[in-house]
Amino acid sequence: MKTLGASMGVAGVLGGSSLLNSCAKVETNTGDKIKLLTSSGELVEVDKVQLKPAEMPSLTENQKRGRLGLPGRSWVMVIDLSKCRNARECMKACQNHHQLRPEQHHMNVLQMQDAEHTAPYYMPKPCQHCDNPPCTKVCPVNATFKRDDGIVLIDNERCIGCRFCIAACPYSARVFNWFEPRDAEKYEGVTYNIEANVPQKRGTISKCLFSADRLRDGKLPSCVSACPNGVYWFGDRNEDAVTNGTTKETVRFSELIEKNAAYTLMEELGTKPRVYYLPPKDRAFPFQGHIDTHHI
Amino acid sequence: MMEKIESPAESRKLLDKITFDLTRSIVKKDELTRFWFFILIMFAGVGLWGWIIQFSTGLGVTGMRDYVSWGMYIANFVFFVAVSLIGFLISSALHLLKINWAKPVSRVAEQVAIAAVALAGVIIVMDMGRPDRFLNIFLHGRFASPIIWDVTVITTYLVISLLLFYIPLIPDLALMRDRMGNELPRWQIKLYTVLALGWKGKAEQYKIIYHALRILMLLIIPVGLSIHTVTSWLFAATLRSGWDTAILGPYFVAGAFVAGTAAVIVVMYVYRLRYNLKDYFEDLHFDYMGKLLVFVCLVYLYFNINEYLVPGYKMKLADGIHLRELFKGNYSGMFWLVQITGLVLPIVLLLFRYFRRPLPIAVISLVVMISSWFKRYIIVIPTLEHPFLPVQNVPEHFQNYSPTSTEIMITIFSFVSALIIISLLAKLFPVITIWEYAEEQGIDKKYLTEKPKN
Numbered sequence: 157m158k159t160l161g162a163s164m165g166v167a168g169v170l171g172g173s174s175l176l177n178s179c180a181k182v183e184t185n186t187g188d189k190i191k192l193l194t195s196s197g198e199l200v201e202v203d204k205v206q207l208k209p210a211e212m213p214s215l216t217e218n219q220k221r222g223r224l225g226l227p228g229r230s231w232v233m234v235i236d237l238s239k240c241r242n243a244r245e246c247m248k249a250c251q252n253h254h255q256l257r258p259e260q261h262h263m264n265v266l267q268m269q270d271a272e273h274t275a276p277y278y279m280p281k282p283c284q285h286c287d288n289p290p291c292t293k294v295c296p297v298n299a300t301f302k303r304d305d306g307i308v309l310i311d312n313e314r315c316i317g318c319r320f321c322i323a324a325c326p327y328s329a330r331v332f333n334w335f336e337p338r339d340a341e342k343y344e345g346v347t348y349n350i351e352a353n354v355p356q357k358r359g360t361i362s363k364c365l366f367s368a369d370r371l372r373d374g375k376l377p378s379c380v381s382a383c384p385n386g387v388y389w390f391g392d393r394n395e396d397a398v399t400n401g402t403t404k405e406t407v408r409f410s411e412l413i414e415k416n417a418a419y420t421l422m423e424e425l426g427t428k429p430r431v432y433y434l435p436p437k438d439r440a441f442p443f444q445g446h447i448d449t450h451h452i
Numbered sequence: 453m454m455e456k457i458e459s460p461a462e463s464r465k466l467l468d469k470i471t472f473d474l475t476r477s478i479v480k481k482d483e484l485t486r487f488w489f490f491i492l493i494m495f496a497g498v499g500l501w502g503w504i505i506q507f508s509t510g511l512g513v514t515g516m517r518d519y520v521s522w523g524m525y526i527a528n529f530v531f532f533v534a535v536s537l538i539g540f541l542i543s544s545a546l547h548l549l550k551i552n553w554a555k556p557v558s559r560v561a562e563q564v565a566i567a568a569v570a571l572a573g574v575i576i577v578m579d580m581g582r583p584d585r586f587l588n589i590f591l592h593g594r595f596a597s598p599i600i601w602d603v604t605v606i607t608t609y610l611v612i613s614l615l616l617f618y619i620p621l622i623p624d625l626a627l628m629r630d631r632m633g634n635e636l637p638r639w640q641i642k643l644y645t646v647l648a649l650g651w652k653g654k655a656e657q658y659k660i661i662y663h664a665l666r667i668l669m670l671l672i673i674p675v676g677l678s679i680h681t682v683t684s685w686l687f688a689a690t691l692r693s694g695w696d697t698a699i700l701g702p703y704f705v706a707g708a709f710v711a712g713t714a715a716v717i718v719v720m721y722v723y724r725l726r727y728n729l730k731d732y733f734e735d736l737h738f739d740y741m742g743k744l745l746v747f748v749c750l751v752y753l754y755f756n757i758n759e760y761l762v763p764g765y766k767m768k769l770a771d772g773i774h775l776r777e778l779f780k781g782n783y784s785g786m787f788w789l790v791q792i793t794g795l796v797l798p799i800v801l802l803l804f805r806y807f808r809r810p811l812p813i814a815v816i817s818l819v820v821m822i823s824s825w826f827k828r829y830i831i832v833i834p835t836l837e838h839p840f841l842p843v844q845n846v847p848e849h850f851q852n853y854s855p856t857s858t859e860i861m862i863t864i865f866s867f868v869s870a871l872i873i874i875s876l877l878a879k880l881f882p883v884i885t886i887w888e889y890a891e892e893q894g895i896d897k898k899y900l901t902e903k904p905k906n
Contacts, residue, residue: 247845259846260518266844281841290691296599297585297592316588317511317581320599322521326691328839332521332581334512358510359581422840425691 215347219311222350222368225303231366232306233282233380234389234398234412236434240265240278241385241441249382253367255354257338260331262364263379267445276443277436280387282379283308283329283364284421284429291321291330300361306393306430307366311350315360322361326425330363366390376401385440393430457894464902467895471631474882474889477727478628479635488875492868499865502858503578511581513858519843520836520853525579527828528863531711532572532870533606533683534704534824538712539565539613540676544669553740555892556732556884557716560723562617563883564715567873569610569679571866578862598685605678612672617877618647619664623887623900626651630903640880653901680708687831693770694835697763703755709748710794711824714817717741719874721814723883732884735809742808745817749799756795773838782852783834786826794823 188204213221242265250256250263262282269276285308292300292308299315302308322330337343337356346355351368367377375381380388380401391398391409399406412418416434423429457463506513516523543558543565577583593600625648633641651657684704687695697703717738724733763771764779778787798820801807807816833853843851855863887900 259850261845264845266842268842294597294599294689296594296597296603297588298594299588299592314585314588314592315582316585318579318599319521319581320597320686322518323687323692323836324690326840328519328841328843331518333510334514334517335510427691 215313218348219313219350222309222311223301223303225305225307225368226371227304228394229305229371230393231285231371232391232393232398232409232430232432233285233366233377234409234418234432234434235280236387236389236416237277237279237436238434238439239385239387239441240280240436242267242278242445243384245382245384246280246379246388249378250364253354253370253378254352254362255338255343255356256331256362257335260333260362262329262331262362267443267447269447275436275439276445276447277439278443278445279433279436280379281327281329281421282366282431284327284427284431285364285366287428287430288426290324290326290425290427294320294324296320307368308363309350309365309368310353310361310363312353312357312360312362313348313350315357317359317361319361326422326427330361332361333358455894456896460899463895463899466893467890467899470890470893470895471627471886473729473732474884474886475628475632475635476729477723477878477883478880479632480727485879489872492872492875495868496865496872499861499863499868502861502865506578506858506862507583513856515849515853515855515859517850517853518846519839519850520833522579522832522836523853524829524855524859524863525575527832528825528866529572529575529579530683530704530828530832531825532568532575532866533680534708534711534828535715535821536565536568536572536609536613536712537676537680537705537708538716539569539616540609540672541709541712542716543616544672544676548669552892553737555888557720557737557741559617559620559881559883559885560719561712561716562613563874563877564712564719565613566610566617566877567870568712568715569606569613570873571870573606573610574869575866578866598682598689601682602679602686605675605682609672609675609679612668612675616665616668616672619661619668620885620888621881622648622651622661623653623658624882624885626653627886627900628882630901643880651901653897658897677705680704687835692835692840693763693768693774693838694831697759699755699758703752703759706748706752706755707824707827710745710752711821713741713745713748714798714820714824717745717817718814718821721810721817723878724810727883729884732889733810738810738813739805739808742802742813745813745820746799746802749795749802749820753795753799756791770838770840774835777834777838778830783830787830790823790826790830793819794827 189201190204191199191201244265246263247261247265251258251260254262256262264281266279266281267276268279285306287302287306289302289308292302295301296318297314297316299312300308300310300321317332319332322332333356336358340355340358343355348355348357349369351365351372352370353362353365356362367375367379370377376390376399377388380390383401386400386402388401389398389407389409389412390401391406393409396409397406398409398412413432413434418432418434420429420432457466514523514525539561542554542561546554547558577586580586589600589603593603595601625644628636629641629644629648632644681701681704684700688697688700690696720733720737720741723729760775760778764775767775777783798816801816802813807813837852887897890900891897
């Protein structure tokens with residue numbers, strides 16, 4: 157089971173380097189070979205010389221492949237609410253990765269209480285990457301869209317900043333760059349990467365994208381990797397496998413959600429989220445937050 | 453229509469008087485006019501400056517943030533679209549129903565419609581985070597988005613409104629071209645000459661005008677209903693409490709008639725007073741407009757009861773939070789004031805003939821207009837302040853919206869710009885259709901194209 161997490165990583169590396177290999181000249185073999193797993197599941201050997209750090213593709217190339225997504229994938233996230241103790245490492249990692257200001261959250265850990273006498277709990281809330289996304293429907297310029305691998309992405313080179321998608325999203329998952337983004341001078345001139353939505357752009361939208369750039373590299377999303385408490389599981393629904401970001405354990409997705417009676421957020425709205433929650437039962441940590449009663 | 457006047461001398465005399473009265477707004481030049489334009493342009497300049505600040509700093513200069521991401525601009529946009537709908541009601545719907553008293557009012561209605569719908573378009577651009585990417589709407593337009601529907605119908609409505617303003621104006625333009633050479637500067641006469649398209653007043657020319665107008669009046673019905681229905685869908689297409697209702701389309705249309713009727717009454721009153729048009733915007737017009745206002749207010753009241761009573765009866769969780777905020781929360785003061793001054797009061801007062809006289813009804817209409825504006829504010833903002841999930845880990849002011857001074861400056865810009873458009877139209881073209889009015893008075897059309905004797 158554990159091999160799956162590793163193989164996912166290797167496949168991603170190969171995917172990234174194959175672009176480069178296609179244009180690399182044939183060089184003398186050193187005999188120093190490493191094994192790589194292709195996306196079709198084949199194990200191949202590649203000479204080390206031929207492995208070079210991939211250069212960033214051009215903007216148009218990046219936008220094009222960013223719209224297509226990773227072929228054959230169907231990403232899902234499972235969030236185990238019983239494990240969250242509001243460490244907020246996910247939020248920090250996310251803000252670093254996506255160059256967000258402190259008040260901008262792609263991932264926001266909320267303090268929740270469902271009804272008056274029920275137990276409060278912490279709920280990490282990323283974009284739900286709905287299969288029936290209300291946000292992409294309303295975009296007038298197709299700047300936000302749903303990819304074949306399930307991720308809802310944004311093209312900030314196209315967004316006109318009408319903020320209709322913010323109004324449409326029932327999960328408050330989207331943020332706007334009301335001012336010049338964080339470290340704007342530092343990233344000036346850097347080619348835009350649609351799969352991480354960086355550098356951020358003033359007057360446009362941003363939101364969680366399941367770290368699509370890291371997925372392409374075969375890594376888990378930033379928040380998933382950063383969590384110290386084993387809250388997050390992430391993986392591919394087509395493979396029926398999800399990997400825990402803390403323990404690196406890989407399990408069957410269907411079994412995990414079935415055994416733990418997983419649910420999706422506000423399923424009555426018909427948005428069909430790709431983020432599943434495991435109920436906050438037998439919580440590993442006591443709730444120490446402050447609950448704001450305004451929503452009860 | 454009045455009896456036909458047989459005597460040529462009498463016809464000419466009456467036509468001279470009508471022309472004199474109805475072009476007074478064009479000929480009259482005084483300090484007050486200059487002062488009026490000076491004030492308007494100054495405020496517009498301040499507003500534009502505000503927009504430049506917003507453009508260079510980012511939309512962060514407004515009170516909007518990630519949760520309340522639509523604010524005063526969008527409320528203002530809805531208000532302008534609403535006001536513009538009156539053009540459709542008066543110059544098309546009432547015309548087609550052969551309601552004759554409304555004829556002299558139709559050009560005022562078109563003025564208001566053109567100004568309002570043009571500014572609605574400008575406001576939307578000012579609300580965009582990236583107005584420099586405006587063309588993306590055409591380059592990458594995605595027809596599944598209600599915004600694209602809105603852009604389509606609003607542009608169409610503007611074009612039809614311009615035509616509905618322009619086409620009945622052609623005989624008037626020719627009349628001014630022929631008669632007013634002595635009183636007006638040459639560029640103005642030249643403008644009329646060009647715009648009159650060589651009008652000669654032939655029977656077949658009139659036939660074309662009647663024909664074109666009829667087509668436009670029919671065309672504007674679906675377009676007019678669409679502009680505000682589609683605007684309501686910008687809200688109704690979302691899942692949020694307070695917006696997520698099937699009634700929003702007709703609710704918006706009904707509210708639009710209230711705002712627009714009030715706007716036309718105010719403009720009518722100003723013209724009557726300023727250009728001495730007592731005999732043209734008669735007491736009876738105010739009386740009828742008052743009755744019309746009561747009628748549209750009653751329709752709107754009906755929709756309001758549906759909009760608030762039905763969810764208020766059930767108090768579903770999210771709806772309940774929203775409604776409690778309106779009924780007795782932070783917005784209760786504004787909510788009840790707007791419902792009373794914008795709906796209940798005009799219905800009650802305007803039932804009495806006394807309040808349908810020009811001055812009282814103009815004051816009431818002004819109050820109704822202001823209430824209509826705040827009503828849009830209440831439709832847009834409270835809903836966004838209470839999303840489904842709690843607002844946490846953000847600064848305090850993210851939860852509660854209040855507009856900034858830059859935002860107010862830019863909003864004032866939209867108002868003065870609309871007034872500039874209306875004032876310019878009134879300064880350049882008669883505010884009542886001369887030829888139509890003359891014909892109503894029994895003057896034969898052949899006198900309209902006669903050159904004056906002197």
